[in-house]
Amino acid sequence: MRAAARPGRAMMLTTGDRVELADLVARYAAAVDDRAFAAAAALFTEDAVLAMPSPPAELGPADVHSGRSTIAGALRAVEAFELTQHAIVGQVFDGDGRTATGRIACIAHHLSKRSSPINLVWHLRYADGYLRQDGAWRFARRELSIDWIETRTPRRSRVPSWSEDD
8 A cells, every 4th residue: 555645745756757867967978979069058957057177277166157058168178179978977866856956977088189199087077956847857057076087098099080000
């Protein structure tokens, strides 16, 4: 026998909410990696805030960008790299079905070529605030913090400017 809902008890996230939130997080990572900045910004509410670090000097959320068009412009910073790959390695969501929070762990690879290929690897986390708007979850706030940075030397890449002999 199921217990009746208690008055005043907050509604929890459903399995469907959690799937939708995980999809939102994955779509953001894919859009950034694909350089689809307008598509990434469209995943935010109109008045959303994106707080990003300014590495290597500042690893916590230092630069704040408000609104979709400003967020799209801020995401263009990845164009400094030939290729990026954001791998989501953990996610935890809490909420009430209308608002939610998330803690997202990610390993972000940033491939560049100076005199030789370099992979800057950021071990990072997002502290997210979400809002359900017009039947869909959106980022209302996203704060990015970098826990540590590694530098690696890749052996090969599909980046066209690199030769197969590198």
